[in-house]
């Protein structure tokens with residue numbers, strides 16, 4: 001395999017990872033601050049993608065579509081938080097899982113009812129079409145590169161938000177001690193709604209960005225949700241840094257595994273069998289990675305014991 | 306020491322910068338009540354946890370019945386006969402009193418993996434459980450759901466479950482907390498009999514109870530044992546008075 | 557309020573009465589619906605052992621359901637193609653005998669549960685939920701990308717497998733087989749719940765620390781429960797595949813894990829007959845709401861949400877008091 005192709009795959013892995021990070025960051029933040037496991041996070045991803053596709057179809061403006069995805073997901077996030085989610089903070093994990101699973105059913109069917117069963121398509125905007133030449137003469141999709149940059153910018157933004165601002169201080173206080181934050185005189189329920197909306201907006205944004213590469217359809221959120229869970233298990237729950245590291249690790253492992261394993265197997269097996277075994281194994285690779293982490297560090301790479 | 310049942314040697318445990326156990330050595334001898342006292346946050350519960358196996362010490366060792374159990378799990382130590390009661394009751398709240406006691410008998414007999422005979426029709430398990438309940442005076446309440454017990458009764462049940470384990474030593478973390486004067490007097494008397502069955506390492510804040518029943522007392526302050534001795538020794542010890550009994554002004 | 561035991565008998569009678577009536581009225585479709593309900597109930601009884609009695613919220617039981625399904629699919633497809641599964645130092649052939657398929661389904665899903673359980677039980681709480689969900693998904697993707705047994709399209713079996721002395725293609729006879737298995741498994745699980753093992757499992761669910769301090773190895777205890785749980789769900793998977801004469805990766809999908817969980821919640825968590833009632837109600841909802849609207853999952857979602865928020869204890873919890881079984 002040529003180096004150029006390898007670097008391109010590494011960049012693809014990075015892009016995939018960065019997108020998983022947008023999902024995982026929201027999930028892990030919501031868990032860290034409110035102690036809630038939210039299966040409906042994938043629905044917010046889907047809502048972001050549909051909102052973007054609808055607005056892009058109507059206005060033809062991609063930037064507007066991205067903004068719409070953020071706003072729509074955040075609004076749905078706020079509504080869901082205020083009507084359902086806040087009743088779940090004090091419940092056990094089983095109740096949280098079931099209630100948010102019910103939300104998936106409702107959101108998916110409502111979306112199917114509104115938009116129909118056929119996938120929508122979101123076009124990459126003209127300015128981001130085509131490729132750029134990176135240092136070293138590597139040609140790479142401008143749009144994917146943009147996703148990587150947006151993702152890294154969000155990571156930086158989250159880092160600054162949490163470590164440098166007053167809101168961030170409250171979030172950290174909430175993670176350490178839910179009682180104390182009440183004593184600080186912060187209105188907890190407002191803070192919780194804000195955190196949930198932030199997580200929702202990130203999920204929506206990620207859905208919109210990916211929607212331009214893949215198709216926008218009902219059920220697109222759950223596979224990504226499950227991958228984000230893998231990211232969180234690997235990175236350690238409640239840790240943004242863990243989410244970033246886990247996401248990049250998962251993105252790279254999955255992308256490179258799919259390219260490299262069939263090649264690897266063909267060095268000692270015949271062609272078609274190698275492709276079969278290689279790609280079947282590649283589809284399991286990140287779960288095997290997760291199993292490895294569970295064996296050696298059950299609390300995740302950045303998790304505390 | 307030949308008659309020491311349980312021995313803790315030079316245990317260290319830190320939480321970050323906090324030294325919760327800072328080189329603790331003590332032993333528990335046949336037939337005694339060894340009280341462990343110390344101010345809040347001194348590291349008493351942390352020590353009990355390390356002896357019981359729920360927390361692994363950074364260094365040092367725990368010997369039980371002449372066997373090094375430092376690397377044993379909680380369950381393994383319990384099966385050897387190291388019985389523990391908790392500072393905050395740890396019981397299966399939706400089960401009945403009798404079921405909680407039977408749970409102890411199941412663990413003690415190692416019959417966890419018997420799948421067919423109903424547990425609550427197994428004469429062996431039942432008699433073992435009922436004997437323990439009778440010993441603490443809970444036999445009348447065996448059909449009560451544990452969640453409905455009074456605070457004092459829960460403490461009694463904790464002791465009863467410990468008794469089902471055919472214990473060779475007891476670790477008791479504040480068994481009298483919240484018991485009221487009458488209850489704690491009765492429990493004190495009970496412990497004085499119980500110690501002949503198996504020695505007791507007793508963490509307690511109730512000084513009257515301790516002075517009434519302890520054979521030896523160790524004083525733990527900031528993770529260190531500053532004195533060990535008889536009731537009279539400890540009462541007379543000036544370090545203890547300043548460090549713990551808080552009498553430096555009076556002296 | 558009635559006694560739970562009485563209610564359970566009523567439930568079993570209803571479960572027989574409906575297909576019996578359909579048989580008399582010559583409505584094979586209704587019998588098939590009842591068979592589906594019985595098979596789903598079996599899958600739920602399996603999960604309920606881990607989830608209800610053990611408190612292990614596994615969101616990955618589709619893995620065992622699918623494993624059981626593929627055990628049937630693989631054995632039967634080799635048998636129907638007269639193509640041995642393994643032909644080397646020794647010979648392994650396919651089979652279309654139900655009892656053999658059941659044994660293979662139970663053993664293979666038990667082994668899978670042993671593997672997944674051994675890893676997942678190193679964690680607890682939310683981690684456990686996420687990890688089991690992820691491992692379930694792993695098998696979904698594996699089934700899709702492994703082309704030998706149909707890949708994404710799945711496998712069709714043209715003739716239902718055989719049971720000595722019965723005509724399995726007759727809906728009422730196949731229902732009878734499934735119903736008998738459900739009853740046997742219910743009997744087995746009931747004894748299990750009351751045994752020292754079941755009491756320990758329940759005790760460890762309510763207070764893990766307590767179970768440890770009486771000398772119970774909680775990890776091992778839960779692992780055994782998880783394996784039995786997976787094996788029962790795997791058996792249900794084999795029957796489900798036989799009912800449809802078809803297996804596909806969908807049997808491994810996370811949505812199946814969620815559905816199995818719904819059966820338990822609708823009926824009542826940790827109730828012996830919870831999944832039975834839940835599965836029957838689910839089939840009724842699917843049939844009637846599905847007839848009313850293409851979007852019946854919205855209603856299902858709303859019902860589920862309402863039950864979680866406002867009606868804990870499920871249907872059995874509303875109808876019967878919890879039985880306590882003490883000394884005797």
Ligand SMILES: Nc1ncnc2c1ncn2[C@@H]1O[C@H](COP(=O)(O)OP(=O)(O)OP(=O)(O)O)[C@@H](O)[C@H]1O
Pocket residue numbers: 320323325343344345346347348349350351352392
């Ligand atoms: N898991 C832990 N992580 C961090 N610090 C801990 C942990 N467990 C205990 N500590 C700290 O160690 C110190 C000793 O706690 P411990 O519970 O052993 O005290 P104690 O002597 O039992 O107090 P009390 O009389 O109030 O029960 C305390 O400062 C406590 O905050």
Ligand SMILES: [Mg+2]
Pocket residue numbers: 349350351392478
């Ligand atoms: Mg304490």
